[in-house]
């Protein structure tokens with residue numbers, strides 16, 4: 001590619017990237033893959049909007065219709081679902097990569113915060129998305145999740161009112177969740193991603209070691225080639241998952257029924273497990289909020305060193321690394337206890 | 341805001357910039373208030389019946405525990421008579437299942453005995469009881485508007 005004016009996609013990258021950090025085995029492409037998954041989510045979601053009906057009576061039926069009647073509906077819904085699930089995994093691993101390579105330090109601490117907001121948005125996107133199925137399986141998680149809001153002192157009742165739109169889950173709730181899912185969170189995610197990317201460039205590009213000069217560099221064309229390859233691979237994986245493991249869908253939600261068993265969406269099973277062992281406010285609200293605060297405080301409390309940037313498992317960042325690993329491992333253990 | 345304290349009195353002058361910032365702040369506060377009010381409207385929604393008239397008492401034999409979905413309650417007939425318990429778990433609101441001589445909650449594993457007392461947490465309070473009475477034509481009525489202790493029975 002020997003062009004005078006780089007095309008727009010090329011232009012998004014720094015002209016030169018340090019060789020070591022530009023390699024796949026530094027970032028594992030996790031941030032980039034997350035972006036690409038979001039692009040898939042946007043496209044397939046836009047298509048689903050043409051058939052989805054946000055009403056208690058018709059929502060479930062309209063998802064059945066997308067799945068079983070509309071040509072390629074099963075594929076489009078499957079890709080949308082799997083991109084959402086993979087996004088939870090890739091953003092978590094991306095956060096882990098950033099913490100293990102000390103890439104949150106110094107000027108990048110703001111970008112760490114922006115990333116944490118994106119992680120929360122990804123989870124909320126996913127939960128509201130599940131709720132839009134309006135099926136038996138999700139209805140109990142929806143009930144528990146919203147009732148949890150009520151346990152917050154002082155503002156709990158008002159927050160519940162704003163989230164649910166009535167004194168109990170119903171017509172108003174589905175319209176609100178729909179609004180947040182396709183409009184509210186989409187706008188927030190859009191703003192924060194553009195900001196996140198802007199900060200990467202502004203903070204001097206991808207973090208790199210500061211000791212080994214002169215740094216060997218590659219041109220952005222090389223990086224873009226790897227990225228395009230990654231996009232193909234991710235797309236193939238998405239299509240395969242959508243066809244081989246299509247997302248589930250049970251009958252319409254009816255909260256007057258008796259559930260046989262009720263399991264939260266997989267990324268919140270750890271909260272469900274916690275809720276079984278104590279006060280709802282502590283287990284379901286305070287502990288998750290505390291963990292989030294701990295994550296956000298990594299560059300401000302757990303590791304304020306300026307050195308160790310770009311170094312895997314740098315010793316200045318031990319406390320931060322151990323904290324994040326412990327959080328992820330505890331969540332995994334809680335999930336496994338519940339599932340097994 | 342500029343503070344001029346060359347003289348004896350402090351003189352506060354409102355610069356144009358400060359004035360604009362202040363107006364911006366006030367409009368932001370006012371619109372946030374409006375947005376919160378807008379989102380807080382409580383749409384009327386009564387999904388449950390407040391009471392229901394069922395069959396004759398004979399339809400619910402001794403020892404039966406029947407789910408009445410319209411009022412989300414369990415109707416129980418034991419030695420001493422009829423009573424009704426809310427089927428909504430007092431932890432976070434899932435509907436409880438009938439297990440072996442007790443109720444189990446599928447969400448976080450709370451258990452209640454047939455009198456509604458907590459056998460196992462995380463639920464902290466017992467299931468509330470609803471009034472059971474007979475209608476004029478001798479049929480069973482469950483009334484959610486009247487809460488009664490579960491020990492109170494309709495004895496027939």
Ligand code: HEM
Nearest residue numbers: 027031032034035091095103111112115116118119206207
């Ligand atoms: C929707 C979710 C997210 C997307 C799409 C995203 C995207 C990206 C991309 C494309 C990069 C460039 C380098 C790379 O690929 O690793 C990046 C860097 C970065 N991200 Fe994210 N990210 C997301 C979530 C997060 C989260 C959850 C955190 C941490 C709490 C985070 C913190 C950072 C930081 C600090 C950098 C700079 C790292 C460096 O310079 O080495 N991001 N992000």
Ligand code: FES
Nearest residue numbers: 429431432445448
């Ligand atoms: S809702 Fe019944 S145990 Fe949590």
